[in-house]
Amino acid sequence: MLSAELFSIAFKNLAHQRLRSYLTLLGIIIGIAAIVALISVGAGLQGAVEQQFTKMGLNTLFVEPGSGDFLTTAIARTIKESDIALIESIPGVTGVVPFYEASAEIVHREKSVGALVMGYDPKDSGFLEESGFLNIEEGRGISGNDTYALVIGRQFAENAFDEPLRLKEQVEIKGKKFRIVGLMDETGMSLAGISVGNMVFVHRNVVKELLGEKEPVELAVKTSSREMVAGVTEAIKAKLEKKHNEEDFSVMSVEQMLSGANVIIGIIQLVLIGLAAISLLVGGIGIMNTMLMAVIERTREIGVMKATGATNSQVLSLFVAEAGLIGLIGGAIGIALGAMLSLLISFAAGLAGLSLQPEISLGLVFGAAAFSMIVGILSGAYPAAKAASLDPVEALRYE
Amino acid sequence: MAMNIELLKIALGNLMHERVRSYLTLLGIIIGIAAIVALMSVAEGMNIAISEQFEKMGADTLIVHPGSSFIQSTFAKLQKDDADKIASLKGVESATPIYMKVTSVSYRDEAKSTAVIGIRPGSQENLSAVGMLELQSGRRLENTDTYGLLVGNNFAEKAYEKELGIKNRLIINGKSFKIIGITKPAGQSFGAFFDNAIIMNEKTLKAVIDENATPFRISVKATSSAEVEPLKQRIRSALKKAHNNEEDFQVINAGQILEGATSVLLLIEIVLVGIAAISLLVGGIGIMNTMLMAVIERTREIGIMKAIGATNAQVLSLFLVESGLIGLIGGIIGIALGLGIAFAISIIANSAGFGLPAIASPLLIAGAMLFAVMVGIISGVIPARRAALLDPVEALRQQ
Numbered sequence: 001m002l003s004a005e006l007f008s009i010a011f012k013n014l015a016h017q018r019l020r021s022y023l024t025l026l027g028i029i030i031g032i033a034a035i036v037a038l039i040s041v042g043a044g045l046q047g048a049v050e051q052q053f054t055k056m057g058l059n060t061l062f063v064e065p066g067s068g069d070f071l072t073t074a075i076a077r078t079i080k081e082s083d084i085a086l087i088e089s090i091p092g093v094t095g096v097v098p099f100y101e102a103s104a105e106i107v108h109r110e111k112s113v114g115a116l117v118m119g120y121d122p123k124d125s126g127f128l129e130e131s132g133f134l135n136i137e138e139g140r141g142i143s144g145n146d147t148y149a150l151v152i153g154r155q156f157a158e159n160a161f162d163e164p165l166r167l168k169e170q171v172e173i174k175g176k177k178f179r180i181v182g183l184m185d186e187t188g189m190s191l192a193g194i195s196v197g198n199m200v201f202v203h204r205n206v207v208k209e210l211l212g213e214k215e216p217v218e219l220a221v222k223t224s225s226r227e228m229v230a231g232v233t234e235a236i237k238a239k240l241e242k243k244h245n246e247e248d249f250s251v252m253s254v255e256q257m258l259s260g261a262n263v264i265i266g267i268i269q270l271v272l273i274g275l276a277a278i279s280l281l282v283g284g285i286g287i288m289n290t291m292l293m294a295v296i297e298r299t300r301e302i303g304v305m306k307a308t309g310a311t312n313s314q315v316l317s318l319f320v321a322e323a324g325l326i327g328l329i330g331g332a333i334g335i336a337l338g339a340m341l342s343l344l345i346s347f348a349a350g351l352a353g354l355s356l357q358p359e360i361s362l363g364l365v366f367g368a369a370a371f372s373m374i375v376g377i378l379s380g381a382y383p384a385a386k387a388a389s390l391d392p393v394e395a396l397r398y399e
Numbered sequence: 400m401a402m403n404i405e406l407l408k409i410a411l412g413n414l415m416h417e418r419v420r421s422y423l424t425l426l427g428i429i430i431g432i433a434a435i436v437a438l439m440s441v442a443e444g445m446n447i448a449i450s451e452q453f454e455k456m457g458a459d460t461l462i463v464h465p466g467s468s469f470i471q472s473t474f475a476k477l478q479k480d481d482a483d484k485i486a487s488l489k490g491v492e493s494a495t496p497i498y499m500k501v502t503s504v505s506y507r508d509e510a511k512s513t514a515v516i517g518i519r520p521g522s523q524e525n526l527s528a529v530g531m532l533e534l535q536s537g538r539r540l541e542n543t544d545t546y547g548l549l550v551g552n553n554f555a556e557k558a559y560e561k562e563l564g565i566k567n568r569l570i571i572n573g574k575s576f577k578i579i580g581i582t583k584p585a586g587q588s589f590g591a592f593f594d595n596a597i598i599m600n601e602k603t604l605k606a607v608i609d610e611n612a613t614p615f616r617i618s619v620k621a622t623s624s625a626e627v628e629p630l631k632q633r634i635r636s637a638l639k640k641a642h643n644n645e646e647d648f649q650v651i652n653a654g655q656i657l658e659g660a661t662s663v664l665l666l667i668e669i670v671l672v673g674i675a676a677i678s679l680l681v682g683g684i685g686i687m688n689t690m691l692m693a694v695i696e697r698t699r700e701i702g703i704m705k706a707i708g709a710t711n712a713q714v715l716s717l718f719l720v721e722s723g724l725i726g727l728i729g730g731i732i733g734i735a736l737g738l739g740i741a742f743a744i745s746i747i748a749n750s751a752g753f754g755l756p757a758i759a760s761p762l763l764i765a766g767a768m769l770f771a772v773m774v775g776i777i778s779g780v781i782p783a784r785r786a787a788l789l790d791p792v793e794a795l796r797q798q
Contacts, residue, residue, distance in 0.1 A: 023688040027681040034677050066501055067512040069595065074473040075514060075615075076501030103466045103475035105645040112646055114467030116474060198467075213474075246503045248512040272674055278434050279678035282427040286685045289423040293692055 003321075010321040017294070024290040025330045031280030032334025032372050036364065037341035038276055042269040043359040044346065046262065053258040055132040059226045061233060061253040063087070063219040063240070068250035078248040080215050083240060087221055090235045092228035097124045098216035100207035106160070106200065107172040113160045115198035117173070119207030122146070127222065134201060139167045139182035142203045150178040151201040153186035160198060174210050178202070229253050280372075283330070284379040291323050291383035302387055303395030312388040319384030320377055327376020331369045338368075410721040413693070424689040425729045428771060431679030432733025433740060436767050438675055440741035442668040443763060444756035446661060453657040458624040459492075461631060461652050463617040463638070475647050477614045484641055485619055488633050490626035495522040496614035498604050504597060505570040506559045513554060514596040515571070517604030517612065520544065532593065537565045537580030540600055547579040549598040555581050558595075569597070572607050627652055679770075682729070683778040690722050690782035701786050702794030711787040718783035719776055726775020730768045737767070 014021040065079050066072030084096045100119035105112040120128060125141045128134040134141060134151070142149055150171065157165040157180075170177045186199070207213050223232045233251045241247050295302070302315060342358035349356040414421045463485070466475030482496035498517035503510045520540040523532055532539075532549070540547055548569060555563040555578075563569075569576045582593055605612055621630050631650050639646050694701070701714060741757035748755035 019691060020688055023684055023691070027684050030677060030681050030684075034674065038674075071595065072501045072512060072514050075499060076512065078501070078512070101474060103471045103647065105647050107645075114471055114475070114647060116471055246510040246512065248501070248503055271671070275434065275438075275671060275674040276677060278430060278675065279681045282430050282678045282681040282685065285423050285427050285430075286681065286688065289420055289685065289689065292419055292423070 006317060006321050007325065010318060010325050013294070013298075013322055014325060020290055020293070021326065024286050024326055025333070027283035027286040028280070028327060028330025028372060028375070029334040029337060031276070031283040032331050032368055033338035033341060034276040034279060035273055036335050036338025036360075036368050037345065037358075038269070038272050039364055039368075040339065040342040040358040040360045041345050041356065042265065042272070043361070043364070044342075044357045046265050047359055048356065049261050049265065050258065052132055053254050053261070055130070056254045057131060057222065058253075058255050058258075059223045059229060060131065061221050061223070061229055061236075061251055062257075063221060063236060064250050064252060065217065065248065066250065067247070068252075073250065076248065077215060077217065078244065079217065079219060083243070084216075084219065086239055086243060087219065087236055090232055090239065092223050092225075092232050092235075093221055094224050095124075095127065095222040097121075097127050097220040097222070098204070099218050099220070100204045100213055100215075101217040102207045102211035102213040104173050104211055106198075108161050108165065108169075111161055113198060115156070115160075115200050117207055117211060118199060118201050119204035119211075119213075120201060121204050127220070131220075135185040136182045137185050139180070141182055142201060146181065146203050147205065148176055148178045149181040149203065151182035151184055152180055153199060154183050155186055156198050156200070157183055173206075176210060226255075229255065280375060284375045287323055287326050287376055287379035288383060290326070291319060291380045292386070294322070295319065295383050295387040298387075299390065299395050299398040302390050303392050303398065306390070306392035307396060315390075316384045316388035319387050320380050323380020323384065324373050324377045327373040327379075328369065330376070331372025334372065335365055335368050406717060406720050407724070410717060410724050413697075413721055414724060417693070420689055420692070421725065424685050424725055425732070427682035427685040428679070428726060428729025428774065429733040429736060431676070431682040432730050432767055432771050433737035434675040434678055435672055435770075436734050436737025436763065437740040437744065438668070438671050439763055439767075440738060440757045440759060441744055441755060442664065442671075443760060444741075444745065444758040446664060447758060448754060448756055449660050449664070450657060453653045453660075457620075458653060459621045459627060461619040461621065461627060461634070461650055462656075463619060463634065463648055463650050464615075465648050467647075467649055472615075472649075477617065477648060478641060479611075479613055481638060481641065481648075482614055482617050484637055485617060485634055488630065488637060490622050490630045490633065492620040492622045493522070494620075495519055495618045496601065497616045497618065498601055498612045499596075499615035500604065500608050500612060502571060502608050504558075506563065506567065507561070509559050511558050513558065515604060515608060516593065516596050516598045516615075517601035518598060519601055522618070532598070533583040534580045535583045537578070539580060540598070542600075544579065544600060545603050546574065546576045547599070548576045549580040549582060550578050551594045551596045551598075552582050552584040553594040554597060574607050679774060683774045686722050686725050686775055686778035687781060689725070690718060690779050691785070693721070694718065694782050694786045697786075698789065698794050698797045701789050702791045702797070705789070705791035706795060714789075715783045715787035718786050719779050722779025722783070723772050723776045726772040726778075727768070729775070730771025733771065734764055734767050 063079060063083070064073050066074070066076035081098065084098055087093055087096050097120070102117050102119075104115060104117045106115050120134075120142065122142050122144045125134065129136065129141070136151065137154060139151070141151060150173075152165065165171070165180060167180055167183060169180050171180070172178070182201075184201070221232065221236070223229055233253060236251050237247070240249055305315060339358075339360050342360065346356045346358050463477065463481070464472045465477045466472040477496075482494045485491060485494040495518070500515050500517070501512055502515050503512050504515070505511075518532075518540070520542045523539050534549070535552060537549075540549060550563055563578060563581070565578055565581065567578050569578065576599070582598075584594060619630070619634065621627050631652070634650050635646065638648055642648070704714060738757070738759050741759075745755050745757040
C-alpha cells in the first residue's frame with residue numbers, strides 16, 4: 001500500500017469518529033502546549049541571563065571577601081584599597097574597578113528609606129555602563145567634580161516615597177543634601193541576580209568619607225582576554241594570600257557565575273517540564289484508549305481487509321499511521337497554542353516590569369512535533385498489534 | 400436508597416463490561432491525582448516543619464537587625480549599647496546581642512576564614528530553645544570559659560583535612576582556643592547560620608577579634624506575647640532616638656518571618672500544582688471521551704430503558720454515576736500512589752541530607768478525593784445529557 005494512500009485512509013477513519021478524535025487530540029494539544037510554553041519561556045529567561053553576564057564580559061572576574069560561601073562573603077570585609085595596585089601589577093590585567101558599599105537612610109520630606117549605597121570612581125563609569133551595572137536612562141552618571149550627586153533606579157524612584165522622585169530633586173543622606181542627577185534601569189541587574197532591593201550610586205568619596213567605609217567591598221578585575229582569566233585567577237590568589245597571610249577572599253569569574261546560574265535555571269526547567277510531561281503521558285493513554293476502541297469497532301472491517309489480501313504488516317501500519325496522525329496534528333496545534341501562551345506569559349511579565357522574550361526556536365518546533373508524533377505512535381503500537389494479529393475468519397464472524 | 404445502590408451496581412457492571420477501556424481511563428485520572436497529591440503532601444510537610452521551627456522561637460520573641468533588608472543588614476550597623484537600651488525598656492524580659500565577625504581560624508597550620516559568633520553564655524538557654532544551639536557532644540559555654548569554643552557541625556566535619564573533635568585546639572589571632580562542644584546539624588532556615596560557624600563568649604570576641612564589634616542581631620524576649628506589639632513601637636522610638644533620628648534598623652517578630660517564608664513556599668506550590676493539574680484536565684477529557692463512546696454504543700439500551708419507563712433524570716444519573724465512579728476509584732488509587740511517591744521522595748531527600756517531611760493530612764486526602772469525583776462528574780455531564788435527551792423511538796431504531 002502506498003503511504004500517501006495509507007495516510008488518506010487513516011485521516012478518513014479519524015474524521016469518521018469526529019468527536020472522539022477531537023477529544024483525543026485535545027489531550028495531546030494541551031500536553032504539548034504546556035511543554036512548548038515552558039521550554040520557550042525557560043529558554044528566553046536563560047538567554048536574558050546569559051546576555052546580562054556576557055555584558056559584564058567573560059574576561060572579567062570578581063575578588064570578593066570571605067571564603068566563598070554566602071554568609072562569610074556577605075559579612076567579611078577583608079579587601080583593602082592597597083590590593084588594587086597589587087592586582088594591577090599582574091600581567092594580563094587591564095583594569096581593576098573597586099566597589100565601595102555602605103548602607104544609609106535616604107530621607108525625603110520627613111520620610112526615610114534604607115538603601116544600599118554603591119560608590120564608584122567616575123573614571124570607571126565606562127566599565128560600569130558597558131557591563132550593565134549602571135544603565136542610565138535619563139540624566140547622567142556621576143562625574144569627576146560631583147560630590148553630592150546621586151543616581152537612583154527607576155523603580156526605587158517611583159516606589160520608595162509617597163510621591164515619585166524626579167531628576168534634579170533633592171534628598172538627604174546623613175544630613176547632607178544630594179541632587180538626583182541620573183535615573184537608571186534596574187531590571188537588567190535583577191536578572192543577573194545582583195539587585196538587592198534599593199540601590200543608589202554615588203561618588204566613591206561619599207562612601208569613603210561621609211559613610212565611613214574606607215575600603216572597597218569587592219573588586220572587578222578586567223583581563224585582556226577570556227583565555228587569561230584562569231591564569232590571572234591563580235596569580236591573584238597567590239599574591240593576595242601572601243599579602244593577607246591567608247585566603248580570606250574568593251575569586252569568581254563571570255563564566256563561573258554564568259554556569260552557576262545556568263545550572264539553577266536548568267534544574268527549575270527540568271522540574272517544570274517533567275511535571276508538564278505527565279499530562280502528555282495521560283494524553284498518550286487517551287490515544288491508546290481511542291485506538292483500542294477503533295480496533296474493536298472495526299473488527300469486521302479488518303476481517304474484510306485481510307480476506308481481500310491485506311497482510312498483517314499493512315493492517316499494523318494503518319493503525320500506527322492513525323495514531324501517529326493524532327500525535328502529529330495534536331502536536332502542530334499544541335505548538336501553535338504553546339507559542340501563543342508563551343507570548344502571553346511574556347506580555348504579563350512585561351506588565352510586571354520584567355522583560356522576558358520567549359525563544360521559539362526551529363529546534364523546539366520540530367523537536368516538539370517529532371516528540372508528539374512518537375507519543376502517538378508508541379500509544380498506537382499495542383492497539384495496532386492487536387488489530388494485525390486478528391484471525392480473519394473470527395474477525396469476519398464478529399457482529 | 401435501594402434505588403441508589405442498584406444504580407451503583409449497574410454503573411459498576413457497565414464499567415466492568417468494557418474493562419480495558421475503563422482501566423485506561425482510570426489510569427489517566429490516577430496519574431493526575433497522584434502527581435497533585437505527591438506535590439501537596441511534600442509542600443504541606445515543609446510548611447509544618449517551618450512553622451514548628453518558628454513556634455519554638457516563641458510568639459514573645461522579637462529580633463532587631465540593622466538595615467532594612469538582609470543584604471543591607473550586612474552593611475548597616477547597630478550600636479554597641481543598643482542591647483542595653485532595649486533591656487531597660489518596659490515589657491522586656493531580656494535583650495541578648497549576638498555578634499558575628501569573619502576571621503581566620505587555624506588548626507594545625509591550616510588557616511580557614513569563617514564566621515565567628517559571639518554570644519552571652521547565659522543566653523544559650525534561649526538560643527537552644529529556638530533550635531539554634533543544640534549540642535551533639537560536649538557541653539555548653541560557661542561564663543568562665545574565656546577560651547572555650549562551640550563548633551558548628553558542618554565546620555567540624557569539613558573545614559579542615561582532619562575532622563575536629565572535643566578538646567582539639569584552634570588558633571584565632573594568636574590565641575589558643577579549646578573546643579568544648581559541637582552543635583547538632585541544624586535544620587533549614589535559621590539554624591543554618593550556626594552550622595558553618597564557631598561560637599565563643601562575646602567578651603572573648605571583643606577582646607581577641609574586634610573590640611569595637613557591634614551586634615549583628617539582638618534577640619529580645621518580651622514579658623508576655625501581649626507586650627510584643629507595643630514593645631516593637633517602644634524599641635523603634637528608643638533606637639531611632641539613639642541613631643540620630645534615623646530608622647536604620649528593623650524590628651521583626653517570629654510571625655513576620657514565618658509569613659515571609661510560607662508565602663514564598665505557597666507561591667512555589669501553586670505553580671507546581673498548577674502545572675501538575677494540567678494532567679488531570681487531560682484525564683478528565685479522557686473520561687468525557689469514554690463516556691461519549693459508551694453513550695453511542697448503548698444507544699439501543701438507552702432506548703429500551705426509556706421505552707419501559709425510565710425518566711430522563713434516571714438515565715442522566717446512571718451515566719453521571721458511571722463517570723463519578725471513574726473519578727472516585729481513580730481518586731482512591733491516585734491518592735494512595737501519590738502519598739507513596741511523596742514518602743519515597745521524603746526518604747530519598749532525607750538520605751541526601753535534606754529534611755523534607757511528607758504529610759498525609761486528612762484534609763488533603765478528603766480534598767483530593769472530592770476533587771477527583773468532581774472531575775469525573777463534570778466530565779460526564781455532556782455525555783450524560785446526550786444520553787438523557789435521546790428520543791427513545793430513534794434510539795430503539797438504531798443498529
